[in-house]
Amino acid sequence: MESNNGRNVQVILKTQTSYQIPAEPYMLPVAFRRYHLSQLINQVLSLPTPVPFDFIINGEILSSTLGDWCVEKKLGEEEIIEIEYIPSVLPPQKISSLPHSDWVSSVSVAKKGYFLTGSYDTEVRVFNESHEVLHTVSGHTGPVSDVSWIPHQNPDAMLIISSSYDTTARISSIEGGTARGLASLHLHTASVSSIRANGSGTHLLTASWDHLIGLWTSDIPEEDEVPVPVSSEEPTRKRRKLATSSARTDVHPPKRKAPSTVLKSHTGRVSKALFSLDDDGKAFSSGWDCTVGLCTGTATSPERAMVDLALSADSRSILGGLCDRNVLLYSASDFPSNLQPIMFTNTSAPVAIQTHPTSPHHFLAACQDGMVRLWDIRSSKNAVASFEGFTDVSKRKITSVEWGREDVVAVGGEEGVCISRAAIR
Amino acid sequence: MGVPAVPPKAEASGQKRKRKNETNGAPELPSFGPLGMEMHSDEENAAVGSGDEESESDHESFPELDTRDDSEDDTSDEGNDPEEHDGSSSSSYLLEDSEDEVDVSQDDVVNIGPRATTILSKITGRPKRVYPEIVPDYDSDSSTEDDPNRVGNIPMHWYDDLPHLGYDIDGKKVLRPAKGDELDKFLSTVDDPSSWTSGFDKLTQSDQQLTSEELDIIRRLQAAEVPDASYNPYEDTVEWFTGKGKEEVMPISARPEPKRRWQPSKWEKQKVMKIVRAIRQGRILPRKPTSTQPQFYQLWATPASDHPPPLPAPKPPLPTNAESYNPPAEYLPTPEEKTEWEATDKEDRERNFLPQKYSALRLVPGYDQFIQERFSRLLDLYLAPRIQRKKLNIDPDSLLPQLPSPQSLKPFPIFELLRQEHGSKARCIAISPDGVWVASGDESGLVKVWEIAVGREAARYQFESRVGSIAWCPRDDVNFFVVGIDQAIHVLVPPYIPLAMLITTLALLTPVNPPQPPSSSSPSLKWVASSTAPVSRSPSPLLTIHMPPSSSLVKQITFHRRGDYLASISESDSVWIHQISKRHSQAPFKKIKGTVQRVQFHPTKPNFFVATQRYVRMYDLAAQKLLRTLQSGIRWISSLDIHPSGDHLIVGGYDRKLCWFDLELSEKPYKVLSRYHSKAIRSLHFHPTYPLFASSSDDGTIQIFHARVFSDYLTDPLIVPLKVLRGHKIVEGLGVLEIRWLRDRPWLVSSGADGVVSLWCN
Incomplete structure (x- = not known):
């Protein structure tokens, strides 16, 4: 014990954040833990308010003492350990919840002050910050699978896009307190799994289970571009009856819109299609045929279904959630020529992944076991933090997760929406 | 010689203590001159009174012994070494005839044995010791010593409970002496200066003062000396045959002295030279360490040798009938065979003997081929290498089939992604052909349709009794599944199917003009379409096949690959094949x-x-x-x-x-x-x-x-x-x-x- 206490290890502390300290080796006692190292950096920087740091060695967050880590990894005393440090993440805290009668399939917090939810009861709801339902957008005849805002120059414009199991997607707007369907997008023959707009709001991408990706403009056509299907009368009548009974109240039916381009590269269900954040000419898609696609190439990880896709805030990395409990990270810059993904292994299969809106290093993985895990891509071995989406043990399934500005995390699932705060420094 | 040392017998048989007093009180007894000198030189007995010493030494010369008695056996009681006696007496016997007594006193002589007197030999003119002779009469027996207690050598604790100690020679009880308590004992050690030289005598149950001779023996034994005080270990050499004047001038035999007496041995020299040559050539290493191996070593430290142990020699074959001394007649060679055997070479003979018949074993002559045969057998054993052959020399691993590793056969399911709970036993499941929905039925009659990757329950259908079977139609253009409950098969449509598919499904299941069942169909089996308008999440089945009332629970439903035919079996062993499009069933x-x-x-x-x-x-x-x-x-x-x-x-x-x-x-x-x-x-x-x-x-x-x-x-x-x-x-x-x-x-x-x-x- 005495010799253990007296020993030192040589470490180099580095960071890619603004908290730089001189890059020279330090002799540190082996008994140092995260707290001591954090104090050391705070003292070196003489920060006005102390900032806690986390320490990453070889992609693993240091949780024990340095000596224990050396023993565990069988490192000799002479070796210099390179430690990267990052400002640590505060433990996520639950703030409130938006209960729903049915499962929530999708939630969006991209527009400040609003929560947009899409539910399996075919409704799209807009909540304000005090959790009151402002608007209910009807129109779908199947469960809503994805909802999103269309970015607009006018911040007051409220344009909503939603995709549904009824094979259509919709553009709706809220004007003067009433919700109105502007256009319905007709291409797919199976459930539409996701819909996303690009950064300027001019184009839309839909992904569907019929292996197709549709590229659409966000303009509202004057006339129906797709004719109303004419088929045998009776089912249509029934169908219309059905639709009438459910939602259709407005006198102006939404225009039937056709896609500008159809992308047929997937051979299985397409789970997500996204525009690149910095380049409107680029888009990524993920599918159950286990591929991540770009217009120019695909990355295939055989026999594993990719259920969700996300792009990091700096568009440098592509994250794909796989059904085999892994999250893959591809580098976007040389995609798809370099296909050596970094693997983040959860204990349960992820159902949704979401990156931080500003931090390029953090992402959330919502898993089948009801836990949301916060990962730092610099630490590939273990998650930085994890929290429960819903507390009810019997109803804790998660379907979606969204990480908005001001560190708000909205988790949609079996019980509705749960809003937490996960702050990154 | 020993005459003055002989006291009267009666006196000797009295108590020692008393005798001591008497001797103390009777110094007029004749004593030896040397004892006076002895008294002076005895430093051990300084504490004891000198008079005591003198009288003691007087009495200790055995009274029973006659000075002329030459039997030394009796003296052994007193601790004298008989051999020493022997040596000394034998030396004296040689000069027995010359009895010139010289009172040469010896220093330090305290002897409890028979007192030896040193006399000057008449022949040699030197002093010699002479022991008193022992007269072999009754008195010479030491067992008749004057002991007051005659119980003999018995454990004295037998008398512990009795007031007496034993019996004297007259049969009178010897009473136990008065015994003081511990204080008396202590006082006696303090007061009596001689108490430390006394010892407890078991026979008399009292302390007896040790005599100075006994004390001297103790001292000598402590000093690791010879206990016999009279023994002189540094005696001068007596030259009997050598020395001046005793040279033999005449040889004993006239035989000439052999040469070997003065000539060095030639053979010895040759032997020595052989060894010397061996040492020079290094074949013999003088003072070689005997063995480098440690004397003790771990027996199991080295692993056992992998050589197999030497094989035992094969046993010679047992004799057969032909080797018998009295073989059956058919074994005996005919004269032709005999001549043929004799004509063939020795090496070519089938056997190396001819069977012969003798009427009795005692008539069988000695076997003259014995040595030859034994030699050839040993030669065989020596020249023929013996190895043990295994019956089967196959690597058992090579018999196992070469299976590829499971890792190379991926993908296959390895972990549970999600689970859906039913309240009772989940009997049957069906999966939609597009891989989106799972229908699961349980024993309480509940059928759940849930989305496969999400786990959300999209629809539930509650029936009256337990679900026997579920099957999903494998067609891609329509989407429906069938559930077997009791004697009925219900056709259900899952929720959320695309509109085009719903239309074709409804067209198939509930056409505007339902086909008339063929006449060959069984009248007891009915196809009933739902009367209500079909809604996609309708809990009621669109179409129901009612089996004949005699049949029981439908336990299996299986579709043909085209999706139009389905076969069902009931627990009452009836097999039906149904055709959906024609609404026709047949067994x-x-x-x-x-x-x-x-x-x-x-x-x-x-x-x-x-x-x-x-x-x-x-x-x-x-x-x-x-x-x-x-x-x-x-x-x-x-x-x-x-x-x-x-x-x-x-x-x-x-x-x-x-x-x-x-x-x-x-x-x-x-x-x-x-x-x-x-x-x-x-x-x-x-x-x-x-x-x-x-x-x-x-x-x-x-x-x-x-x-x-x-x-x-x-x-x-x-x-x-x-x-x-x-x-x-x-x-x-x-x-x-x-x-x-x-x-x-x-x-x-x-x-x-x-x-x-x-x-x-x-």
Whole structure:
């Protein structure tokens, strides 16, 4: 014990954040833990308010003492350990919840002050910050699978896009307190799994289970571009009856819109299609045929279904959630020529992944076991933090997760929406 | 000589103490001159009074001994070494005749044995010791010593409880002397200066003062000297034959002295030279360390040698009838044989002797070939190498088939992605062909339709009694599933199907003009369409097939690959084949032997498999005849599935066996897998696209096998066990009741008796 206490290890502390300290080796006692190292950096920087740091060695967050880590990894005393440090993440805290009668399939917090939810009861709801339902957008005849805002120059414009199991997607707007369907997008023959707009709001991408990706403009056509299907009368009548009974109240039916381009590269269900954040000419898609696609190439990880896709805030990395409990990270810059993904292994299969809106290093993985895990891509071995989406043990399934500005995390699932705060420094 | 040392006997037999006093009180007794000198020089007995010493030494010369007595045996009692006596006396005997007594006093002589007197020999003129002779009469016996207590050598504690100690020579009791207490004892040690030289005498039960001779012996023994005071270890050499004036001038024999007396030995020299040469040449190392090995070593430290132990010599063959001294007549050689034997060379003879007949064993002459035969045998043993041959020299590993590792056979399900809970035993499951929905039914009559990757329950249908079977129509253009409840088969439409598909489905199930059932149809079986308008989430079935009232629960429904025909079996062993589009049902078999366990359509041909309790029969539906009967050897078949290629069949039984049939090969199983499940097999399913199949059992496990079938008929199917999926609990002896694969994905859905429907993912 005495010799253990007296020993030192040589470490180099580095960071890619603004908290730089001189890059020279330090002799540190082996008994140092995260707290001591954090104090050391705070003292070196003489920060006005102390900032806690986390320490990453070889992609693993240091949780024990340095000596224990050396023993565990069988490192000799002479070796210099390179430690990267990052400002640590505060433990996520639950703030409130938006209960729903049915499962929530999708939630969006991209527009400040609003929560947009899409539910399996075919409704799209807009909540304000005090959790009151402002608007209910009807129109779908199947469960809503994805909802999103269309970015607009006018911040007051409220344009909503939603995709549904009824094979259509919709553009709706809220004007003067009433919700109105502007256009319905007709291409797919199976459930539409996701819909996303690009950064300027001019184009839309839909992904569907019929292996197709549709590229659409966000303009509202004057006339129906797709004719109303004419088929045998009776089912249509029934169908219309059905639709009438459910939602259709407005006198102006939404225009039937056709896609500008159809992308047929997937051979299985397409789970997500996204525009690149910095380049409107680029888009990524993920599918159950286990591929991540770009217009120019695909990355295939055989026999594993990719259920969700996300792009990091700096568009440098592509994250794909796989059904085999892994999250893959591809580098976007040389995609798809370099296909050596970094693997983040959860204990349960992820159902949704979401990156931080500003931090390029953090992402959330919502898993089948009801836990949301916060990962730092610099630490590939273990998650930085994890929290429960819903507390009810019997109803804790998660379907979606969204990480908005001001560190708000909205988790949609079996019980509705749960809003937490996960702050990154 | 010893005359003055002889006291009267009566005096000697008195008590010692008393005698001592008497002697003290009678100094007039004659004493030796030397004793006076002795008294002065005795430093040991300084504490004892000098008079004491003197009188003691007087008395201790044995009174019984006659100075002329030369028997030394009796003196041994007193501790004198008889041999020393012998030596000294023998020396004196030589000069017995000269008895010139010289009173040469010896220093330091305190002797308790027979007192030796030193006299000057008349012959040699030197002093010599002479011992008193012992007269061999009664008195010479030491056992007749004056002991007051005559009990003899007995344990004295026998007298502990008695007031007396024993008996004297007259038979009078010797009374126990008064014994002081501890204080007296202590005082006596303080007061009496001689108490430390006294010892306890058991016979008299009292302290006896040790005599100065005894004390002297103790002192000598302590000093490791000879106890005999009179013995002089540094005596001068007596030159009997040598010395001046005693030289032998005349030889004893006149024989001339041999040469060897003065000449060095030649042979000795040769021997020495041999050794010297060996030392020079280094063949002998003088003062070589005897052995470098340690004297003690660990016996088991070195591993045993891998050489086999020397083989025992083979035993010579036992004698047969021909070797007998009195062989049966047929063994005796005929004269022709005899001449032939003699004519052949010795090496070419079949045997090296001729059988001979003797009437008695004693007439048999000595065997003159004995030495020769023994020599040849030893030569054989010496020259012929003996090795032990193993019967079978095969590496046992090479007998095992080369199975590829499970890692190389990915993908296959390895973990449970999600689970759906039912309240009661989940009996049956069906998966939609597009791999989106799972329908699971339980014993309480609840059918759930849920989305496969999300786990959200999209619809639920509640029926009155338990669900017997569920099957999903395999067609891609329509989407419906059938549920077998009681004597009815309900056709249901899942929710959220696309509009175009819903339209075609409804057109198929509830056409505007429903087809009239053919006249051949059984009148007791009715097809009833739902009267209400079909809504996609309708809890009521669109179409219901009511089986004849005599039949019971529909326990299996299976679709033809085209999706138009479905076969159903009831627990009352009735097999029906229904056609959806024509709403027509027929029973293909008039009479079936045995209970029908499972039925299955052939995936490519119009063939139909029926598994009864012990056999699987294959019928041609078009020709309406039995094609073949497969004998599985299973006592009670529980499940059956056909490979998508249609050439292979697996059959599982309640007796844990799983049989793989190659339909091209034989009616017997190609392979029987009986070790993988510990309880009855419940369900089997081939994966429609991947080379996988799974079996579930009542032991709560699901076994995943890799089953690769080769298109050429030469290569046997490759069956590799891949994975055991555990997670289902065993409830009431039932484990995993049904398993189904997804069509285009290596995922497995299993339903268990614990009410859990699990999705297993790769």
